Amino acid sequence: MNETQDRDAVRRNGPVSRPLVNMVRRPSTVDLIAVELRNAIYSGTLRPGSSVREAEVASQLGVSRGPLRESAQRLVQEGLLVARPGAGLRVATVGADQVAELYAARLAIEGSAVRHLAGLEPEDRERRLAALRELFAPLEASLADGSDARRIGDADLDLHFGLVEATGNLRMTAMASTLIVQTRLAALSHRDGYVVRTDILDVHRTLLGQISDGDGLAAEQTLAGHFQQSVDRLLGRLEEPFSTVVGAAEGSHFAFNRLP
Amino acid sequence: MNETQDRDAVRRNGPVSRPLVNMVRRPSTVDLIAVELRNAIYSGTLRPGSSVREAEVASQLGVSRGPLRESAQRLVQEGLLVARPGAGLRVATVGADQVAELYAARLAIEGSAVRHLAGLEPEDRERRLAALRELFAPLEASLADGSDARRIGDADLDLHFGLVEATGNLRMTAMASTLIVQTRLAALSHRDGYVVRTDILDVHRTLLGQISDGDGLAAEQTLAGHFQQSVDRLLGRLEEPFSTVVGAAEGSHFAFNRLP
DNA sequence: GACCAGAAGAATGTCGACAATATAACGATT
DNA sequence: AATCGTTATATTGTCGACATTCTTCTGGTC
Numbered sequence: 001m002n003e004t005q006d007r008d009a010v011r012r013n014g015p016v017s018r019p020l021v022n023m024v025r026r027p028s029t030v031d032l033i034a035v036e037l038r039n040a041i042y043s044g045t046l047r048p049g050s051s052v053r054e055a056e057v058a059s060q061l062g063v064s065r066g067p068l069r070e071s072a073q074r075l076v077q078e079g080l081l082v083a084r085p086g087a088g089l090r091v092a093t094v095g096a097d098q099v100a101e102l103y104a105a106r107l108a109i110e111g112s113a114v115r116h117l118a119g120l121e122p123e124d125r126e127r128r129l130a131a132l133r134e135l136f137a138p139l140e141a142s143l144a145d146g147s148d149a150r151r152i153g154d155a156d157l158d159l160h161f162g163l164v165e166a167t168g169n170l171r172m173t174a175m176a177s178t179l180i181v182q183t184r185l186a187a188l189s190h191r192d193g194y195v196v197r198t199d200i201l202d203v204h205r206t207l208l209g210q211i212s213d214g215d216g217l218a219a220e221q222t223l224a225g226h227f228q229q230s231v232d233r234l235l236g237r238l239e240e241p242f243s244t245v246v247g248a249a250e251g252s253h254f255a256f257n258r259l260p
Numbered sequence: 261m262n263e264t265q266d267r268d269a270v271r272r273n274g275p276v277s278r279p280l281v282n283m284v285r286r287p288s289t290v291d292l293i294a295v296e297l298r299n300a301i302y303s304g305t306l307r308p309g310s311s312v313r314e315a316e317v318a319s320q321l322g323v324s325r326g327p328l329r330e331s332a333q334r335l336v337q338e339g340l341l342v343a344r345p346g347a348g349l350r351v352a353t354v355g356a357d358q359v360a361e362l363y364a365a366r367l368a369i370e371g372s373a374v375r376h377l378a379g380l381e382p383e384d385r386e387r388r389l390a391a392l393r394e395l396f397a398p399l400e401a402s403l404a405d406g407s408d409a410r411r412i413g414d415a416d417l418d419l420h421f422g423l424v425e426a427t428g429n430l431r432m433t434a435m436a437s438t439l440i441v442q443t444r445l446a447a448l449s450h451r452d453g454y455v456v457r458t459d460i461l462d463v464h465r466t467l468l469g470q471i472s473d474g475d476g477l478a479a480e481q482t483l484a485g486h487f488q489q490s491v492d493r494l495l496g497r498l499e500e501p502f503s504t505v506v507g508a509a510e511g512s513h514f515a516f517n518r519l520p
Numbered sequence: 521g522a523c524c525a526g527a528a529g530a531a532t533g534t535c536g537a538c539a540a541t542a543t544a545a546c547g548a549t550t
Numbered sequence: 551a552a553t554c555g556t557t558a559t560a561t562t563g564t565c566g567a568c569a570t571t572c573t574t575c576t577g578g579t580c
Contacts, residue, residue, distance in 0.1 A: 025344075026345055027345075028345045028563090029345075029563080029564085030333060030343070043342060053530095053531075053532095054531080054532075055531080055532095060447055063564085063565095064327075064564055064565050064566080065532090065565085066326065066563085066564060066565065067563080067565095067567095069326075069532095069533095070329055070330050070333045071332055071333065072330075072336050072485045073330045073331065073337075074333050074334065074337040075336060076334065077333075077334040077337040078337060079434075080433070082574090083288060083290070084285075084288075085286055085288045085289075085532090085533085085571080085572090086531085086532060086571045087531085087532080087571085087572060087573080088531080088532055088533095088572090089532095101429050101430065101431055102270065102431065104376070104429055104432070105429060105431040105432050105435070106371070107372065108368050108371075108372030108373075108432060109368055109369075111309075111368075111372070112364070112368030112371070112372075113368075116364070119278075119427075148309055148572080151442065169361050169365060171339070171362065171365040171439070172360055172361075172363065172365050172368060174339075175365070179431070182431075186432075194566095197446070201579070219527065234565045251299055259282060288533090289533075289534085312560080313560095313561075313562095314562070315561080315562095323533050323534085324534060324536080325533095325562090326533085326534060326535065327533080327534070327535095329562095329563090344542095345541085345542090345562090345563085346540085346541045346542045346561085346562060346563080347541090347542060347543080347562080348542090348561065348562055349560085349562095375532090388578095420523085443545095487547095521580105522574080522578105522579105522580090523578105523579085523580080524578085524579080524580095525576105525577090525578080525579090526575105526576085526577085526578095527571105527574100527575085527576080527577095528573105528574085528575075529572105529573085529574075529575090530571105530572090530573080530574090530578090531570105531571085531572075532569105532570080532571070532572080533568080533569085533570070533571080534567105534568085534570090535566105535567090535568080535569095536565105536566100536567090537564105537565090537566090537567105538561070538563105538564085538565080538566105538576085539562105539563085539564080539565095540561105540562085540564090541560105541561085541562070541563080542559105542560090542562085543551105543555105543559085543560080544557100544558085544559080545556100545557085545558080545559090545560085546555105546556085546557080546558095546562095547551085547554105547555090547556080547557095548553105548554085548555075548556090549552105549554075550551105550552090550553080550554090550557090
């Protein structure tokens with residue numbers, strides 16, 4: 001019984017001090033399907049507002065309707081799918097009336113993240129910033145070689161997700177993941193297609209610099225300004241230099257859609 | 261085709277200006293089951309760490325295993341249930357190692373909420389604060405008549421949920437709902453049972469006052485201090501006057517578990 | 521011509537049954 | 551005595567089929 005008690009204790013409280021090995025967790029079928037669905041939504045394969053026929057998608061995934069429906073409920077909880085009784089599943093749409101709310105939620109999460117990072121001990125802070133600077137390169141590259149807006153958006157969202165992931169807070173990371181896919185949905189729902197400002201490089205450079213300086217409030221305000229501009233642009237309130245492409249590019253890399 | 265287009269437009273962008281009536285949405289069975297499950301977890305009927313046998317729970321709810329499993333996946337996404345392949349469902353446990361993370365997430369959401377409220381126009385701000393002061397009475401009452409800690413905790417959590425709900429941000433409201441049920445899980449997982457400080461009345465009075473004064477940053481710091489004490493208390497780092505009861509009371513009122 | 525009512529079709533909602541897997545108990549072995 | 555291997559039980563994972571519901575099409579009426 002002692003071994004059982006130990007296992008139970010581990011389940012309740014996690015490894016006591018330092019885990020010798022990572023607890024192995026085979027992903028369930030529902031996990032795998034949910035990842036595929038999120039990818040399909042994120043990449044635009046399942047377009048916003050389109051109906052999701054269970055039998056069709058299930059057969060494409062090589063599973064029955066049961067597991068598919070279970071996975072779908074996860075995305076319903078995330079707000080990525082909408083289920084109407086009798087009418088089945090539709091991909092959610094993030095319309096103009098929801099953009100402000102969405103970015104307010106992102107500011108709550110990501111703003112808290114940058115403040116947390118800025119408040120760390122300099123040594124620890126720089127270690128985590130190093131990981132973030134890795135995400136900077138793809139953004140620079142996609143901007144430099146004139147990639148389509150979708151790829152630029154991928155790099156941008158990856159960086160924003162990295163901000164939250166760097167805090168190590170799994171709950172906030174999960175919430176950020178959901179909000180970022182919803183951001184993609186908002187962009188895909190937008191009549192002008194995917195729109196990206198050309199100065200995002202400067203904004204993020206400033207952001208990382210302020211974190212590095214330990215000035216969390218300034219970093220949060222930079223983020224707030226950045227988001228405000230994004231909202232205005234999505235709502236068509238701004239006329240300014242931008243790069244817009246309705247990217248038909250498939251195959252984004254979904255750094256934030258990993259298995260838990 | 262015009263009517264269809266109009267309906268689609270409504271689905272995408274929501275009602276154009278001011279909706280004459282609220283769009284009626286019959287709750288699906290999955291919705292209803294999910295509410296029941298959350299209530300059972302919140303009230304302690306389903307205890308943290310306990311296994312949830314599908315057949316048993318399904319028959320108690322009067323449904324088959326299929327809909328139950330679909331609902332369960334929603335709670336898995338929320339972090340309220342854990343599913344291990346082959347081993348089925350267990351109620352999540354929020355152990356000591358997760359308390360800090362949980363309260364950090366709550367601070368991100370609720371801190372953002374109080375700052376938002378404080379930044380509103382005085383007229384609008386006071387209107388929403390009026391709704392919050394309604395939630396103040398139950399807290400006072402439960403403290404005054406020496407209720408058990410569980411009832412005090414209910415009133416406390418209702419008030420905190422009300423803070424976020426008052427912003428009108430549905431996304432943040434949903435996230436707050438999840439985090440607050442997890443807070444209850446943490447309390448139920450705690451060895452000392454439900455613990456409540458006796459000075460929470462003062463803290464919340466101060467909080468609402470600072471919001472009323474438009475001082476969002478101060479309100480957020482009050483919240484941060486309050487949460488820090490909660491974390492310390494749950495981790496047993498503090499020895500101070502408190503009221504602790506392992507409340508066996510069933511039937512909490514779950515203001516935050518409404519249907520969407 | 522627009523609107524309403526009814527019927528046909530298709531998809532969903534739900535259930536029961538079977539196969540696959542994990543758990544627990546038991547005995548054998550070092 | 552503790553550990554390992556085996557077996558039995560119970561539960562989960564998956565699937566196919568049926569009843570129900572929504573959607574769409576058609577025809578009729580004002």
